[in-house]
């Protein structure tokens with residue numbers, strides 16, 4: 002197409018959002034509500050990672066694994082044992098049905114006539130113009146929200162042997178007899194437990210010192226203990242040597258404490274992280290600086306080009322969906338209110354949840370964060386194994402840990418490994434939101450017997466420690 006022709010196709014919008022996933026859709030909605038003329042450009046499939054291949058499909062299949070786990074324990078609860086057998090194809094069908102429902106809703110929102118939706122790949126041709134299929138689009142501001150993709154990991158022989166990422170493994174319909182999980186982050190642990198519970202022999206190979214190595218060590222250790230109890234083999238602190246394969250199995254050779262090990266399985270699941278998806282955006286033409294494949298953004302979500310923002314997984318800050326949404330809203334506000342003080346992201350209440358059994362949840366500062374930032378703190382934890390309601394439920398793995406200021410008792414952070422951790426942490430987030438204290442946790446009424454009342458035990462211990470100080 003000649004430049005004259007493309008000029009004739011040029012459209013103009015106040016805010017152009019590239020990527021209609023969770024972050025991009027939040028930005029588009031916020032900009033539209035502020036009265037802006039908004040374009041969304043998405044290459045498809047429409048729906049975004051969270052709905053299509055992330056949060057929702059994984060939580061759907063994990064429910065089957067959770068029920069399977071309970072059915073296998075029937076005798077422990079005085080019930081006649083059943084011969085529970087998973088039908089992975091039926092689990093995938095249920096997942097697909099629900100994902101379709103969630104995606105239909107999102108797609109209808111994207112096709113709302115109040116947005117101009119361009120279903121094509123976007124590429125910058127200059128700081129204020131992108132090419133989207135046959136259309137040139139000029140924008141006052143841009144919000145890049147193109148998400149992430151599985152990282153390329155250079156382990157000799159891995160590509161040749163073949164592996165699946167979370168994008169593909171969700172559609173596997175025949176459970177493998179055995180699975181090697183490379184990685185120990187949230188995606189790795191959720192899938193590891195899912196497959197173990199439906200009958201696959203699972204081995205985890207994690208490079209970090211513990212599972213979930215971005216959290217305090219006791220968290221990953223508690224989860225590993227629970228996993229080992231249900232037969233998942235967990236290696237931590239490994240370095241990968243190479244992968245070899247035969248027609249029937251793949252073998253990962255690795256080192257742990259200087260000793261060479263190898264484990265073989267029918268399938269390898271690569272869950273060694275994701276990278277920002279910047280492919281093909283031509284950010285050079287936009288004048289946006291990229292360092293080591295990553296976009297740097299300020300707390301106001303602006304890139305090095307003040308009228309171009311980057312939100313969600315693409316900026317690699319916190320690949321968590323509610324934070325992606327918050328970033329999208331912040332960017333759109335700043336794009337549409339240039340004369341007002343910029344809104345910035347406050348990370349004080351950041352949280353991360355993992356939907357294994359036991360669940361894992363953290364909010365605010367960890368002990369590691371406090372040490373790294375020189376922040377004084379008191380901490381106390383209490384095990385679910387000593388908690389009445391958890392004992393009634395037969396869910397005794399894990400603990401609740403609080404991290405508080407030594408002078409005032411203000412709750413700075415919390416970590417929970419245990420039943421319903423992802424629900425329980427929200428009480429603690431609410432207390433942190435209001436700058437509440439350990440003393441407040443003791444004053445807030447907690448019904449008995451509930452899982453929620455467990456937070457009062459470490460709170461009591463913090464208050465005692467403050468009294469002694």
Ligand SMILES: Cc1cc2nc3c(=O)[nH]c(=O)nc-3n(C[C@H](O)[C@H](O)[C@H](O)COP(=O)(O)OP(=O)(O)OC[C@H]3O[C@@H](n4cnc5c(N)ncnc54)[C@H](O)[C@@H]3O)c2cc1C
Pocket residue numbers: 019020021022023024025042043044045046047048049050051052054055056057059121122123124146147148149167188278280281282312313314315319320321322323325
């Ligand atoms: C297996 C898994 C489980 C997860 N579970 C959870 C969970 O339980 N809770 C949680 O909070 N987070 C979870 N996450 C993370 C969460 O899914 C992501 O943080 C979130 O979905 C990122 O949203 P986004 O809008 O940044 O990107 P995406 O949703 O990926 O959206 C990016 C969009 O950009 C489009 N696009 C890309 N390039 C272009 C281009 N050049 N031109 C036009 N369009 C383009 C794509 O088509 C896509 O629609 C999980 C992730 C994975 C992988």
